[in-house]
Amino acid sequence: MAPADLLPEGLAAAVERASGARVTAVRPRGGGGASRDGAELDLAWPDGRTASAYMNYDVHKAGAGDDAAFLREAAVLRALSGPLAGAGVRVAPYFASVADQRALVCGMVSGNDRFGGIADARQRSALARDFMAQLAALHRIDVAEAPVAGMGPVEPAEAFIKRRIAALRSANSGRAWDPLIHLSLNWLDANVPTDMPAPVIVHGDAGPGNFLFEGERVTALLDWELVHYGDPMADLAMLCLRMLFQGFVPLPEAFAAYEAAGGHKVDLARVRYWRLLFQTGFARRSRYDDPDAPPPPNLGMNLVYSTIHRRVLSEALAEAAGIDLPPVALPEAPIGAHDRSFAIALADIRDSIVPRISDQQAAVKAKGMARLIKWWRAIERFEPGFHAAEKQEIEAALGLEFANHAAAWSAFRDEVAGDRIATERAIILCNAHETRDAALMADAMGGLADTKFAPLE
Known part of the structure; x- marks a missing residue:
C-alpha cells in the first residue's frame, strides 16, 4: 500500500506541496483530543534532508473550531519556530499546514506526555x-x-x-x-x-x-x-x-x-x-445522533469528555451563582435484559480484539467502542428510573403533571428559554439532569467518573 493510501484522499499530495518534501512513509496514530485524527510521517526534501513529523488533521472539521482558529494555530507555531524563537517558548518545529483539510505538520520532539x-x-x-x-x-x-x-x-x-x-x-x-x-x-x-x-x-x-x-x-x-x-x-x-x-x-x-x-x-x-x-x-452536547453532523473520530471518548464537562459545568455554575446543590436521587434498578450480550461483547473487545490489533489508531477506536457498549448497558438498566425521578422533579418545580418524561423535559426547556423559572431552581434541575447522565456513563468513564475541579487555593 502506498503511503498516500493511509490518509484521506489528496492529503499526502497537499502536504508535499506545502512542505516541499516527499512523504515517504505514513503511520496512522490517534489524533489530538477527541476531534482530530493523526499520523506520523517520514519526509524527504530534494536537498537530501529527512525528518520524521507528526500531523494532526480534521478533514471533516469535526469539533476543531472555525477556519480562523486553525490559521491562528499554524501562525503561532510558525512564529515560535522562527521569528519569536528567542522568547524561549519550546514548540515542535513547524513544517507545513493545509488549511482546507485542517492538517498541521510539525517535527517530532522527544519526550513523554504523561x-x-x-x-x-x-x-x-x-x-x-x-x-x-x-x-x-x-x-x-x-x-x-x-x-x-x-x-x-x-x-x-x-x-x-x-x-x-x-x-x-x-x-x-x-x-x-x-x-x-x-x-x-x-x-x-x-x-x-x-x-x-x-x-x-x-x-x-x-x-x-x-x-x-x-x-x-x-x-x-x-x-x-x-x-x-x-x-x-x-x-x-x-x-x-x-x-x-x-x-x-x-x-x-x-x-x-x-x-x-x-x-x-x-x-x-x-x-x-x-x-x-x-x-x-x-460542554456543548455532542450531537452524535444528528444525521447532518460528521462522525467524530472516536465517539466513545467524545461522549466521555462531553459528559464530564457538562456535569462539572453544572457544578461550577452553581458555585459561581452561590447555589448549594442538594443530593441527586439515583434510583437503583435490576440488571437489564441484555446484560449478558453486552458482557460478551466487552470481553471479546478486551480479550480477543485489542490484543491482536497492531494498528494503534484501530486499537483506540476499539476501546472507544467498549465505552459505548458500557454506556448502552447502563441506559437499558437505569434510564427508565432516572427519567421517572426527573419527571417528578420537573412536575414539582412547574406545578404541572406530564404524560411522560419527554413532555416534562420539553416543558422545562421552554420555561428556561423564556426565563420564566427561577434561576436557582433551573440550575438545580440542570445539575440533577447532568448528574444522572454522568451516572449512565460512569462505567465507561472509569476513574474519571468522579473528577472535579481542583481547589484554587
Whole structure:
C-alpha cells in the first residue's frame, strides 16, 4: 500500500506541496483530543534532508473550531519556530499546514506526555515549575510591538469574551438548544471581568497532556488549536480544565511558580470566570445522533469528555451563582435484559480484539467502542428510573403533571428559554439532569467518573 493510501484522499499530495518534501512513509496514530485524527510521517526534501513529523488533521472539521482558529494555530507555531524563537517558548518545529483539510505538520520532539505517571514528588514539582515558566515566557511576548503574522488583530480580552458568548448563544439553538448552556451564558454575560491587562498570546489549552518533557524540563508545548490573544488568566483557567483528566501539582503551587517565573499576578476571580467560560464551550452536547453532523473520530471518548464537562459545568455554575446543590436521587434498578450480550461483547473487545490489533489508531477506536457498549448497558438498566425521578422533579418545580418524561423535559426547556423559572431552581434541575447522565456513563468513564475541579487555593 502506498503511503498516500493511509490518509484521506489528496492529503499526502497537499502536504508535499506545502512542505516541499516527499512523504515517504505514513503511520496512522490517534489524533489530538477527541476531534482530530493523526499520523506520523517520514519526509524527504530534494536537498537530501529527512525528518520524521507528526500531523494532526480534521478533514471533516469535526469539533476543531472555525477556519480562523486553525490559521491562528499554524501562525503561532510558525512564529515560535522562527521569528519569536528567542522568547524561549519550546514548540515542535513547524513544517507545513493545509488549511482546507485542517492538517498541521510539525517535527517530532522527544519526550513523554504523561505527567501523571511521574512518581517522584521532587521531579513533579520541578517539572511543573518549568511548565509554568513556559507559560510565563509566552505571556511576556510583547504582541503590541510584534503581533504574530496570521493570528489576526490584537484586541482586548473583553472583545474575545463578548464574541465567544455571542457565538455560543448562536450555536445554542434549534433542536440542540440547551438550558444548561443558556443559564451559564446568562451568568457569564452579567459578570464580565473589568480592568483586565493588555492582551497576550494565550495558548488556550495549556496543561498536563499537552506538553512533552524529559526529566525536569519541558521539551515542547503541544496542541495550540485554541490559541488566541487575551487575558493571561485564561491559560491558568485552562490548566484547571486539563486537570479534570490528568493529574498535576496543586494549583496554589503552580500559580506561585508562574508568578515567580515572571508571570502576571494571579487573579483568582478572573481564573474562575475564564474557567466557567471555557467549560461552557466544552460542554456543548455532542450531537452524535444528528444525521447532518460528521462522525467524530472516536465517539466513545467524545461522549466521555462531553459528559464530564457538562456535569462539572453544572457544578461550577452553581458555585459561581452561590447555589448549594442538594443530593441527586439515583434510583437503583435490576440488571437489564441484555446484560449478558453486552458482557460478551466487552470481553471479546478486551480479550480477543485489542490484543491482536497492531494498528494503534484501530486499537483506540476499539476501546472507544467498549465505552459505548458500557454506556448502552447502563441506559437499558437505569434510564427508565432516572427519567421517572426527573419527571417528578420537573412536575414539582412547574406545578404541572406530564404524560411522560419527554413532555416534562420539553416543558422545562421552554420555561428556561423564556426565563420564566427561577434561576436557582433551573440550575438545580440542570445539575440533577447532568448528574444522572454522568451516572449512565460512569462505567465507561472509569476513574474519571468522579473528577472535579481542583481547589484554587
